[in-house]
Amino acid sequence: MNLAAPALSEAEVFARLSVLRSAGIGPVSYYHLMRRFGGAAKVLEALPDIAGRSGALYRHVPRERIVAEMERLQAAGGHYLFHDDPAYPRLLAALETPPPVLTYRGDLSLLGQGAVALVGARNASAGACRLARDYGASLAARGYAVVSGLARGIDAAAHRGALAAMDKGGGTIGVIASGIDVTYPPDHAELQEDIAVRGLLLAEMPPGTEPLARHFPFRNRIIAGLAAGTVVVEAAPRSGSLITARLAAEAGREVMAVPGSPLDSRSRGCNELIRDGAILVQSADDIAELLERFDGPSRLKLREPIWTAMDEGPVQFAPQGDAEDGPADIAHLLGMAPVATDELIRQSGASAGAVQMALIELELAGRLVRHAGGRVSLA
Incomplete structure (x- = not known):
């Protein structure tokens, strides 16, 4: 099996x-x-x-x-x-x-196509949903894989638009916060199955896992990570869509946003993104043009982008030279405030492998919390 x-x-x-x-x-x-x-x-x-x-x-x-x-x-x-x-x-x-x-169901070849993420509000306006559907169809017709999270509102509209135009060379990728065999929201059962049959459905959680609030940021990082650029169509402040945009910027990807009326709370998140450096887009042509000439880093003013060597191929493992190093004595260097792992290596004077083994021991004991950017703190 x-x-x-x-x-x-x-x-x-x-x-x-x-x-x-x-x-x-x-x-x-x-x-x-x-x-x-x-x-x-x-x-x-x-x-x-x-x-x-x-x-x-x-x-x-x-x-x-x-x-x-x-x-x-x-x-x-x-x-x-x-x-x-x-x-x-x-x-x-x-x-x-x-x-x-x-875990996946569907056409794995979509992962080899250029991809763009379309995300936004669950309680989106009718106009924004139509815009997301049009963007999804137009980008799929250009050969892009449209990535989104199968949520109500903007996500569903983007998926449906891409599905309608995928015969022209593109497609759609749905990333879910549950197990691959669990539908959420329940009323998207038909859409989720359509994506799994005609597009590509991805999940990080084990099969059978029900979606919990803590799972969605993990899903969002996959959406942002799959795409060269993320487009936010409509979003309120502090929404999950803004988390996806932030993750995209941290990964060095382009972030785009559709402007809206300052009188509509559902547009405030997009307007704030544009204020902070996201690129204002108003059409699928704008999005395609940016993706075709974007060579990073993101212009969104959040933090320095995180890059790894993409030209080295898949991650490979071989035992490291410091495999015999014992764990470093670093517990006294940790507190409730997150600190960078590199700082622990500098202050302890131990090898990177020894510090990492000490962190793993603390994590297995439930005493460590890992944060974004390679930072850690005591639980």
Whole structure:
């Protein structure tokens, strides 16, 4: 029952899932452990000792849980896409910590096309929804993959527009905050199935996972990471769409916004983005022109962009030279205020590997919180 790329054995898929589904192991810890030990099976062997040094009791994820997840994915017609698969999208791989594994249904070739994200308010105005639908259709007709989050309002309109025009060369990618076999919102069951059959449906959460509020920022980072540019059509201040725009800017992608009346609260978020440096767009032609000549970094004034070497191909793992280093003594350097990992390395004088192992031990013990930009704090 191998649901991943043929290059991965079923045992390797099983081992990677066992690491990823372990309590206290997130994407950052996963990548550090894989680089240190060179493979998932070796990570699983090491985890009890790593957790034990921090005073935590580590229990391997029950085999039955992983088997049940794989069976559920197979029943849904889905597949796994791991970080080192040749089909893994290069723009997403360029993020600081790309999702180690995604599940998908549909046409994986859409990940190789130019992509643009269209996002906005759930309670969008009728005019904004029509605009998003027109943008989606026009961009798909130009050969773009239109990426959005399958929410009500702008997201749904963008998907529907792209689906209507995908016979001209483009398509649409839906990224959901639940498991691949869970529909949210429920009234989008038909739209979600249409995207899975004719386009591409992606999820980071394990099959069977219901969408929780904390899942949506993770979904938003995938939407932003897949696309060369993100367009916000209509958004209120502090909305999820603005989170997506911020994540896009942090990843060095272009951020565009459609202006609106200052009298409409649903336009305030877009107007604020434009004030902060997002590019004002009023047509699909504007969007396409910006994407065709954009070479980064983003002009949105949020922070320095995060880049990794996109030309090096998929992430590969081999044991690091400092694999024998013990964990650094850094607990006294940590507090409730987030601090950069690089600063911990400088102040402790320890190797990067030793500091990372200490952080992983604290994380497994539930004592560490990871923040954006590689910063950490005590829980």
